[in-house]
Amino acid sequence: MLASCKPKDEKNAHAVISNQTEAIFDNLVKIRRDLHKYPELAGNEKRTAKIITKYLLDLGLEVKTGFAGQGVIGILKGESEGKNIAWRADMDAIPNDFVDDVIYKSKNKGIQHGCGHDVHVAIGLGIAEVLSKLKASIKGKIYFIFQPEEETFVGAKNIVDNRIYSDLDIDEIYALHVTALPLGQIMVKPNELYAYQKRIEIIFNETFSKEDSDILYKKIQSEILRKRDGGNPWEIPKAFDSIVGLTNPNTIFNDYLFLEENRVIEEKKNQLIIRANLYETDKSKLPYILPKIKDVINKSEFKDQFISISFIQENPTVLNDNQLTKSSVNILKTIYGNTAVVNDYGQIPYFNDDFIYFQQNTPGVYFLFGGSNSEKGINAMNHAPNFKVDEECISIGVRSFSSLILERTNKTDTILK
Template sequence: MEISPAVYDLLTEVIADRRALHQIPELGLQEKETSAYIKKRLAEFGITTVYDLLDTAVVAVLQGEKEGKTLAFRTDIDALPVTEETGVPFASQHPGKMHACGHDGHMATMLGFANYLAAHPAEIMGTIVLLFQPAEEGPGGAQLLIDDGFLSKFKVDEIIGLHVFPEFNEGIIACKPHAMMARNGEIYLTIKGTSSHGAQPQQGADAILAASAIIQGLHSIVSRNISPMESAVLTFGKITGGEAMNIIPGLVKIEGTMRAFSDEVYETMTNRVQTVATELAKGYGCECVVEFNHMYRVVDNNPAMVRALEKIAGDSYVETPPYMLAEDFSMYQKEIPGLFFFVGIRNEAKGYVAPLHSGKMNFDETYLLGGIECYRQLIQELNKGE
């Protein structure tokens, strides 16, 4: 994909914005300094129609003279509780927090796009809404904004977003129609038994023994209750319980995640986790309390919007396989047509290979320009219709 000269001219400022934002990472719904930086930059571009939502969300609106749809472009703005290990001179100044998922790059892309639109108002068709969204990593800023009336207030017709992705080489634009990222949920199991002396196990109900059986039993759900033609993941990454090596424990807690590419499979997993965990616990004289936190839905790309992106990206476009990662951009797609795509940032020679959420995740900002180029051309393509 060829980057237009006017977009390439933005590179110095895109780099500066990304590195400035990288130094001030803030967790979800705490992004005060980040929001202030965004508003300062929008004002410098001459964009004055700016709204504050949810305390830290920023919305900028640009109105074109030509008729067209209302297109929203969304970036996430929050960081992660990760200690940075990149060693770069612009590293995080907030200990224990880092933009380890590329949201600094997403914001720099959006600011570059805003800068471009402000300088080229004739390219704006309809209404362009630039959404700087908090709390993607949690608790889910997209749903909070939807509940707050964002989509209806701004009368959004379609929404577009992107994510830098180290699975693809620099310069690649990757997407697919329909399911691209998974629906996800959190599982919390509390196994209640009866404590006793380890030398007298018959007087207790061993919550650890029950927990081990429950974990093994739950792992049969994907292999025995889900069609082999479907994809699903069930992972338990945390278990806590017990007080001493010679005491039968009366309480164990297990935490995990489940993911699927369809609501039907996800609901099957939910029902089976509930049944298997509670019934197995009874077999060991224990009780299991099952709680779910149902989080994001399937990232489900509108096929017509994907075709527009493929046309724009040309030989830079590849069709991505679906990933079990989750994204709260999916919550917008429950309500209106949406397009979410990956921007490749992998370069093994430069050492840009660390996965998302790693303390070593880094990238070359030059390749953020591909996202800006796609955004500017999508305005025209999405207003052509079918």
């Protein structure tokens, strides 16, 4: 396991990173537990922002606040000129009320850190502290972006659209998301990390009944479905299965299209409307979806009741820069061993991250990061009722990504924006 891998040369910067990480680990756990105890929903991360701001100021960083809601950016200036690199951590919790049998369980009723953003904040602060001790080795600037409102998919866009952000002139940006991988395991792939999600709306006239919609919806689902043998991509827990999961080149989470089981039916005066989400992994196939569904409807007994079909909502999906992904994997493997990073071959449905709004302007890489530990009975399946994180991952995250950022600040390869 990654936890046991340490840099060979005790004198190098990565050994310093390891030692510094170890020294601050207990405090980072304290901070994470405090955030876990007082979680805040998207748009209301005031207390969280205050804690982050104080921490960054205490490190001696320049700090920008009061933009994009509760956005906070810490600026670490290296001692020589170079690239501008950003690390992003999201801050918000989610509206859950699950059993959480920890002593630091949420005091804010109906709100919980069920996606692990409390861990992201702790790791982000840890990287800021560790790298602030290595100022002399840093070329350029490092920005620590603490982003509110990820769960509502608006926080990143609000930051990117803000003058404070565009003035920073960032060359590269990185982030992680803790999830149900084994403790400390880093997983990444170039290009799309999640499936494309589109919400469709199909409108029929008033003679089309709910019962008709049951029959037709099933027909559409089965006719457009594309998947690999061996399983169904909508069974998310399988994403981390060693046989059909993301680490297998033949994963069922690759090259698929499906229309979700749940749909909303709205009956208006002269219409019956169906709304549902569909998931497609291949961008080039997106334009063929609506014509295909139209064709299914027109060949059915309901063709005369059909009025229209359209996409009514679509979010862009996380898109990792090819060259930067390759470089990051090389850096992490060179320092922490070949097992530190595994390839991801798939795209998970349902989940997504508004980190893509940063990536639309700046080349960036978003990593999936392991917070599970089966020996301790910890399963870091995001948003699930039993979601938990092994806090040891904070130390591995701080160490690994401090090393990555430090190495990238010193790389002279330029990435085309």
